[in-house]
Amino acid sequence: METATNKRKDILEAGLMLFAERGYDATTIPMIASKANVGAGTIYRYFVNKETLMNQLFREYVTLFLETLRTGYPNEGTCRQQFSHIFNSMVRFTLDNEHALYFIKTHNRPRVLDEESVALYQELLDFTRDYFEAGKKTGEIRKMPANALIAIVFGAFIQLHQLVREGAVDETPQLLRDYEESCWDAVRAH
Amino acid sequence: METATNKRKDILEAGLMLFAERGYDATTIPMIASKANVGAGTIYRYFVNKETLMNQLFREYVTLFLETLRTGYPNEGTCRQQFSHIFNSMVRFTLDNEHALYFIKTHNRPRVLDEESVALYQELLDFTRDYFEAGKKTGEIRKMPANALIAIVFGAFIQLHQLVREGAVDETPQLLRDYEESCWDAVRAH
Amino acid sequence: METATNKRKDILEAGLMLFAERGYDATTIPMIASKANVGAGTIYRYFVNKETLMNQLFREYVTLFLETLRTGYPNEGTCRQQFSHIFNSMVRFTLDNEHALYFIKTHNRPRVLDEESVALYQELLDFTRDYFEAGKKTGEIRKMPANALIAIVFGAFIQLHQLVREGAVDETPQLLRDYEESCWDAVRAH
Amino acid sequence: METATNKRKDILEAGLMLFAERGYDATTIPMIASKANVGAGTIYRYFVNKETLMNQLFREYVTLFLETLRTGYPNEGTCRQQFSHIFNSMVRFTLDNEHALYFIKTHNRPRVLDEESVALYQELLDFTRDYFEAGKKTGEIRKMPANALIAIVFGAFIQLHQLVREGAVDETPQLLRDYEESCWDAVRAH
DNA sequence: AATGAATGAGCCTTCATTCAT
DNA sequence: AATGAATGAAGGCTCATTCAT
Structure with a gap:
């Protein structure tokens, strides 16, 4: 499928943007999830933590x-x-x-x-x-x-x-x- | 006296070092207190937050x-x-x-x-x-x-x-x- | 569903009881959480603070x-x-x-x-x-x-x-x- | 002397007023000390806690x-x-x-x-x-x-x-x- | 696979209490 | 006797992570 790949990409892109703008520590998982239009739990399907x-x-x-x-x-x-x-x-x-x-x-x-x-x-x-x-x-x-x-x-x-x-x-x-x-x-x- | 001034200085120096090394968000008050050899509460005598x-x-x-x-x-x-x-x-x-x-x-x-x-x-x-x-x-x-x-x-x-x-x-x-x-x-x- | 509603109610009921018995200031969030059989963080899902x-x-x-x-x-x-x-x-x-x-x-x-x-x-x-x-x-x-x-x-x-x-x-x-x-x-x- | 007696009275009066107005738990020792025009430590000279x-x-x-x-x-x-x-x-x-x-x-x-x-x-x-x-x-x-x-x-x-x-x-x-x-x-x- | 409610560890902060001066 | 600087335990709150659905 392509959907799964897209989610992963969405998360990565959201993470990139937020990490770049706010730094690692000031970026929360909910922030990434929200920007990636993804449930917070979903992130843990693609990344250990x-x-x-x-x-x-x-x-x-x-x-x-x-x-x-x-x-x-x-x-x-x-x-x-x-x-x-x-x-x-x-x-x-x-x-x-x-x-x-x-x-x-x-x-x-x-x-x-x-x-x-x-x-x-x-x-x-x-x-x-x-x-x-x-x-x-x-x-x-x-x-x-x-x-x-x-x-x-x-x-x-x-x-x-x-x-x-x-x-x-x-x-x-x-x-x-x-x-x-x-x-x-x-x-x-x- | 000089004692009071020193505490403030100790805290500032510890903060400087830790903020520089770890960044603001990754630096905790307990870390600063510990490095400054000061109780955590003491920091709040000298700084609002x-x-x-x-x-x-x-x-x-x-x-x-x-x-x-x-x-x-x-x-x-x-x-x-x-x-x-x-x-x-x-x-x-x-x-x-x-x-x-x-x-x-x-x-x-x-x-x-x-x-x-x-x-x-x-x-x-x-x-x-x-x-x-x-x-x-x-x-x-x-x-x-x-x-x-x-x-x-x-x-x-x-x-x-x-x-x-x-x-x-x-x-x-x-x-x-x-x-x-x-x-x-x-x-x-x- | 009814589960979500119940948690909120449990918290409210625990809060009511404790506030009534001990007063607002003497009642801690952990107390409420414990009496409501709920994690402390859960309270903040239902109430701002x-x-x-x-x-x-x-x-x-x-x-x-x-x-x-x-x-x-x-x-x-x-x-x-x-x-x-x-x-x-x-x-x-x-x-x-x-x-x-x-x-x-x-x-x-x-x-x-x-x-x-x-x-x-x-x-x-x-x-x-x-x-x-x-x-x-x-x-x-x-x-x-x-x-x-x-x-x-x-x-x-x-x-x-x-x-x-x-x-x-x-x-x-x-x-x-x-x-x-x-x-x-x-x-x-x- | 009478000074000592007065301090004690000042503290009691400050405490009375604050406890009555804010309740016991919302009243802090510094508040009482301040209203009694007394150092916080002084309170502990007259009262155990x-x-x-x-x-x-x-x-x-x-x-x-x-x-x-x-x-x-x-x-x-x-x-x-x-x-x-x-x-x-x-x-x-x-x-x-x-x-x-x-x-x-x-x-x-x-x-x-x-x-x-x-x-x-x-x-x-x-x-x-x-x-x-x-x-x-x-x-x-x-x-x-x-x-x-x-x-x-x-x-x-x-x-x-x-x-x-x-x-x-x-x-x-x-x-x-x-x-x-x-x-x-x-x-x-x- | 995807979600988001639930959790609790840990952070910032306050404050009762101690103690050196 | 009096002070207030210093402390650390404990509270409110956030957030990474889990898990039932």
Whole structure:
């Protein structure tokens, strides 16, 4: 059937939105149920508990983002081209999944995340870290801790996305190009 | 006497640490009391309730950070010198107040923050925004939304601080210089 | 179904009994829950909070008592006949609702009662007051403040009911007749 | 010294007023301390605990009321004269001690009252009961449970006092005479 | 499979009581 | 003797989770 799948998806989407907007602890199961148009008990048919739902959600989107990053990654391209791919992945991913990147960025620390989720997140970090480390080796990327470089790029992007959602700025192609250029300047060696 | 003042300080410090590490909602009053070596009821001698404690804390540190930023700000200096002052303010402030900047960065949105706190935070944003807007006018700062520029500088710095605390990198003067340079390149016009 | 209705009723009945016996402040939610054979949280499915439960209860029984008073009230009867109806209403009402009249008598002052409840209680007072005022006009009722007359009749009745429950006296029809006669003599003009 | 005695009196008076107005459970020690212009801890210098304070208070005023009743009681007078004495005792006692009679009437049941207090209250009841029983024997008092008769007289009086305090009626000597007459008619045999 | 009523653990908060000053 | 800061037990209430329907 497709109904069951839809319920699961509804729950995940409601969870994503609420976790992103209010944080894990301030989000209640009834809230998720209500937003998903589902009985509270139904959530427990698809997820063991709130923590599991959260982890499932986290993994679902980290996986998806990883796929987005990996799909069409120009292994043989230049450092700049690879950066462009990464940046565009964020754009595309966010277009398809409104709150996902923000959710990932604000919920990537243990306490609720289980080992598997942490490991998966590591994978995401590693992918980006590898890129930066390689770039540092060739001298094209600035000599800074990779984590910090990652934070700059992700953090800036998420902040921009927020401004767009608030209506503070218009998300024109030009803005995105500027933004990419800016981030690139932020991490590239000078 | 000093005893009374100390209790209040103990509570604030415990709150700061826990709010920073676990977030507002995941931090319980008993946790704060325990970490402050204080009875749970004692907290209510100094603060109306959890929300008030949080706001008091927030304002205390935003005010302190604002003072740090304003003290010795080179109004007549170059854009670069002013940037340097801002960056060094973050360094000094974080040295004196471990978790404060991270706490501010992760708790600056309403829902628990009252109007006064939000207004105070605006003041902090405005200070930095003014700097960036002025820089954009003279063509020294990149044409990007000020909020995003702020996010880059703050976000990167906090991320670095975290790496330092985790022991992932050593906070050498050289690292800080590199970092400042990097952040500067991230926001300056090219 | 009937189950849901029963839970609500169980809670109301437990609340009535406890409020009557111990007073509002000395009655705890766990007490009510326990006496109603219900989880503490269940009470909050049916009532917003303790105060609301109290008000609901109060209104439920004041309404019921008002109905009892109004049903079959001999508008065209003599002053004495009307008095008889009022007295018998108390008897019948107390027979059906053990603690209700005592609860009403001991909880009719603000601080926990909301406006609606106070207004409803006024209605009850007004009904009886109207009776006494009319009687005073025709010279059949003693020239005393209606409130005091009401207190005499209600107060005496409740006291009697208490003696009956304690087993101190037997509630024979004869006793009730005597009692009614006594109350009548207490308020009628001489 | 006299200071100590005064503090004790201040506390008792504050307690009386608050217990009468809010009831025992809704009255807090800080409230009493504040109204008595005394530190909260001071209360524990004069009374073992809240319960003891309450009992002390209760006994103090029941004793005082008993004295008022007994002083000048016309043992050899007529039933009517004795009634008059009882009624006037209430008037005088209430004049000297605003809330005392109401406090006694609303707090005469166990749960907070200790044995000694209950016994003392019994004494008060017995005094009045004896009067009524004697009257019933001589046929001058109505054949009703003494408790109920007591309730009528006390209840009516307290209700009247309340109306006076609320300003709903003026406490003229005439009103008091009428009231006494009414109460007398309420209990006397016809 | 889906629901939502029911539960009770645990949180925030109050307040009787203690105790250092 | 007097104070009021400090405490922690206990109450009102929420919410993750279960379970009968």
